[in-house]
Amino acid sequence: MPQLNGGGGDDLGANDEMIPFKHEGEQDEKIQENAFTERDLADLKSSLVNESEINQSPNVTAPGAVRRGQQGYQRVYSDKHRDALDEVSKHQDGGLYKAPAYSGYPFLMLPDAYLPNGSMSPSSNKVSVVQQSHGMHPLTPLLPYSNDHLNPSPAHLPADINQKPGIHRHQSQDLSGFYSLPPGGVGQIPPSMGWFSHSLMLGPSGMHPTGIPHPAIVPSTGKHEHDQYDRNMYSKPHQQAKQEKEPKKPVIKKPLNAFMLYMKEMRAKVIAECTLKESAAINQILGRKWHALTREEQAKYYELARKERQLHMQLYPSWSARDNYGKKKRRKREKQQDSNSGGKRNAFASFKEDAVPAPILPMEVL
DNA sequence: TTTCCTTTGAAGCTA
C-alpha cells in the first residue's frame, strides 16, 4: 500500500503525509520504484470496477458476491478494460458525478457559515465553494489554502456540469462538486455537505464554546444519532426547539482522514458505476481505488485531511479522540473473540472493560 | 431498533 511515511515536523503531526510528495524528482523515483505496485493496483482497480460492470445482476448486491469478486480481481485485467472504464468515467463525470477532488471540501463551507455578520468576505480571493452568501469563516485566515489547491477549477469539466437536471444548487457554479448533490437538492445533501446548514440549525448543544458552530458537533443521543439528526433537521425545522428542551452534551466527531474524505467524494461515483448499494461493498471498492490513486492524487486528500485536523484543533483545542472512545457499542467481533480469549491481555482491556486481544486480520489474510 | 460490515488513517493506550 502506498503509505505515506510519517516524520513530519508539524506540531499537529499531520503534515507527515505530505512529505513524500514534496519533491517531484523523489516522487518520480518512488513512482518508478513502485511501478509494479501501482500497476498492480491499477489492475485491481480495473478488474474490480470491471467486476461491478459485469455484476449488473441483482446477485452482486450480496456481500458474498463482493467477496467473490475480491478473489477474482487479482486475475483479470486488460488495458482495454481500463480504457473502457475511463470512457465510462468521463461520461459520468459530465453527468451525475464530477470529481474535482476536494473542491467542495467541507472546510470550504465553513467560511460562509461562520461569518459573524453573514456577509461575504470582500478580501477573500478564494473561491467560495458553497453558501457564499453567508460569508467567511473566522478561522479561514488560519487555513493557508490556495484556490489552486482547494479548487482545482477543473477546466476539463463540462461547462454545463451544474446543469444536470434534477440537481439543484443554491450557489451556482461556486458549489463545485466535492460532493455530488443528489436530486432533491439540499434536503438530501449528505451530512457533511450540510455542515453549513447543519451548524446553523444546531441549538446551544451544537454550539462551540466560542460561539462557532461546527459540523463535527452532533447531539449525543446514541448510535447513528448524527445520522438521524442530519436527516431530520431538513424536514423538521422545529427540531432545534426540541433539542433545546432536552439539552444533551454534544459529541465532537473526529475529523475525517484522507481516505474518509476520498470516500465521501467518490462514493456517489462508485455507486453510479455499479449497482452496489451496500456501503461495505462500496467501501471495498473505494479502498481499491484509493490504492490505485497516484501519489499526487492521494496527496490532495492527505493535505485536506491535514487542514481538517488543523481546523478541528483550532475549534476544539481541548478535544481528544479519546473523548469519543466508548461511544460506539462493542463490536460483534470483539464479543466473539471474548469467547475465544486466551491470548495475552489486551492493552486496551483496562480501558474498555472486558475487551480482549483481537488482532484483526485483513481480508486478504482471511 | 440496534449492530454489523468494510475500507484507510489518525489518535490513544499499554507493555
Next chain:
DNA sequence: TAGCTTCAAAGGAAA
C-alpha cells in the same frame, strides 16, 4: 517504540 484498538462515513443487511 511496537502493537493494538477505536473512531471517523455510509447505508443495506442481519440480528
